[in-house]
Amino acid sequence: MGFDKMGLTEPILKALIDKNYEKPTDIQHSAIPHILKRKDVLGCAQTGTGKTAAFAIPIIQLIAEREKRGTKPVRLRSLIVTPTRELAIQIGENIREYSKYTHIKHAVIFGGVKQNAQVDRLKGGVHILVATPGRLLDLISQGYISLNDIKIFVLDEADRMLDMGFIHDIKKLLNLLPKKKQSLFFSATMPKNIVALSQQILNNPVKVEVAAVSSAAETIQQYLYYTNRTSKKNLLNHILKDRELNQVLVFSRTKHGADRIARGLKKEQIRAQAIHGDKSQNQRQKALKDFKENKIRVLVATDIAARGIDIDKLKYVINYDVPNVAETYVHRIGRSGRAGDEGIALSICEPEENEYVKSIEKLIKKKIEVIDNHPYPQTDKPMTEAEKKEWNKEKQRRKQEFFANRKKNRRR
Numbered sequence: 001m002g003f004d005k006m007g008l009t010e011p012i013l014k015a016l017i018d019k020n021y022e023k024p025t026d027i028q029h030s031a032i033p034h035i036l037k038r039k040d041v042l043g044c045a046q047t048g049t050g051k052t053a054a055f056a057i058p059i060i061q062l063i064a065e066r067e068k069r070g071t072k073p074v075r076l077r078s079l080i081v082t083p084t085r086e087l088a089i090q091i092g093e094n095i096r097e098y099s100k101y102t103h104i105k106h107a108v109i110f111g112g113v114k115q116n117a118q119v120d121r122l123k124g125g126v127h128i129l130v131a132t133p134g135r136l137l138d139l140i141s142q143g144y145i146s147l148n149d150i151k152i153f154v155l156d157e158a159d160r161m162l163d164m165g166f167i168h169d170i171k172k173l174l175n176l177l178p179k180k181k182q183s184l185f186f187s188a189t190m191p192k193n194i195v196a197l198s199q200q201i202l203n204n205p206v207k208v209e210v211a212a213v214s215s216a217a218e219t220i221q222q223y224l225y226y227t228n229r230t231s232k233k234n235l236l237n238h239i240l241k242d243r244e245l246n247q248v249l250v251f252s253r254t255k256h257g258a259d260r261i262a263r264g265l266k267k268e269q270i271r272a273q274a275i276h277g278d279k280s281q282n283q284r285q286k287a288l289k290d291f292k293e294n295k296i297r298v299l300v301a302t303d304i305a306a307r308g309i310d311i312d313k314l315k316y317v318i319n320y321d322v323p324n325v326a327e328t329y330v331h332r333i334g335r336s337g338r339a340g341d342e343g344i345a346l347s348i349c350e351p352e353e354n355e356y357v358k359s360i361e362k363l364i365k366k367k368i369e370v371i372d373n374h375p376y377p378q379t380d381k382p383m384t385e386a387e388k389k390e391w392n393k394e395k396q397r398r399k400q401e402f403f404a405n406r407k408k409n410r411r412r
Helices: 010-018 028-037 051-065 084-099 118-124 133-141 159-164 168-175 192-201 229-239 257-269 281-292 327-333 351-364 385-411
Strands: 041-045 077-083 106-109 126-133 150-157 180-186 206-210 218-228 250-252 270-273 298-301 316-319 343-349
Touching: 010 084, 028 041, 028 051, 041 051, 051 077, 051 084, 051 126, 051 150, 051 180, 077 133, 084 106, 084 126, 084 281, 106 118, 106 133, 106 343, 118 133, 118 229, 126 133, 133 168, 159 168, 159 180, 168 192, 180 192, 180 229, 192 351, 229 257, 257 281, 257 298, 270 281, 281 298, 316 327, 327 343, 327 351, 343 351
Parallel strands: 041 180, 041 206, 077 126, 077 150, 106 126, 150 180, 218 343, 250 298, 250 316, 270 298, 316 343
Antiparallel strands: none
């Protein structure tokens, strides 16, 4: 069934044609009809499946049908809450494109920048608001936002929201929202705490589940390089000698590591930038813009910063650090091979990460193809005392960053 058979209006269909959307993805096909019927939806879908369009398109249509053009004042009818500013900006960009032939107004608010421009946008009136939890609660407390007229509430990336320590903020929001509303809840995974939270939000929901997190897109080719910790940098440089890898997203486990990788690549005359939570919003947006426009060849990102990076036709992802959570691997490589395109995911594994690879292969139920024809193979030689010292320092940095991020997120 195509978009034209889903009950969508002409202005939205015209915008989808402009975006070259030919047919809905599985999550769009399953969710859009239920949302248009004003049902609550519990959606489970991994990154790269077209989830944003699955809720944004019907929301725009429902509000456009309800709010006549020129009606004053413009009331806030839909709230979309998401964990990171990158993801909020991405959702806002999609809403702008899907709604361009309608009268719908929207705004995006997030922390880490001055609030003046965001407040001015809100004062002009918006129908749809995309927000991160901290800035949203802040502007509510200042009296700039009222949730009294909300008809549709969306909680996006719920699992990441809880991982980042936003559970208390979400509970505060739930108390501020009207009891009578349509609620949409999307998460890549459905552990017990996520199910419990969904039960607090949804009323007799329709469950929509596609492409479980244990599966990567079939269009993504996965490869694995075994090497030593001290050889990772050289192996990355060796891989990037292949000029066919012209736009590459590299994942680092820590902010410190992301900066170090980017500096090392620049020394090799490879145009690279790092993106993570300690960068200013302007720095992050510039790096992302430069990457999309191919002004830089490599973008080095941490997992939290990478949520919301949505780049059309991105083909290459490299795991410089193999993630210690198997589901994170699926999220990472899902940045490539989006919307049916081909993707290639390369992982560089040091001895201390061998167990992580086993966990990943158990989750995805397949062996990752190993590339052993390279100049920096993994050896059984134990780490030197200097390497052990550096490894322990790195583990301590990771621990500190984890708790610092949770504390920062609670303050926002």
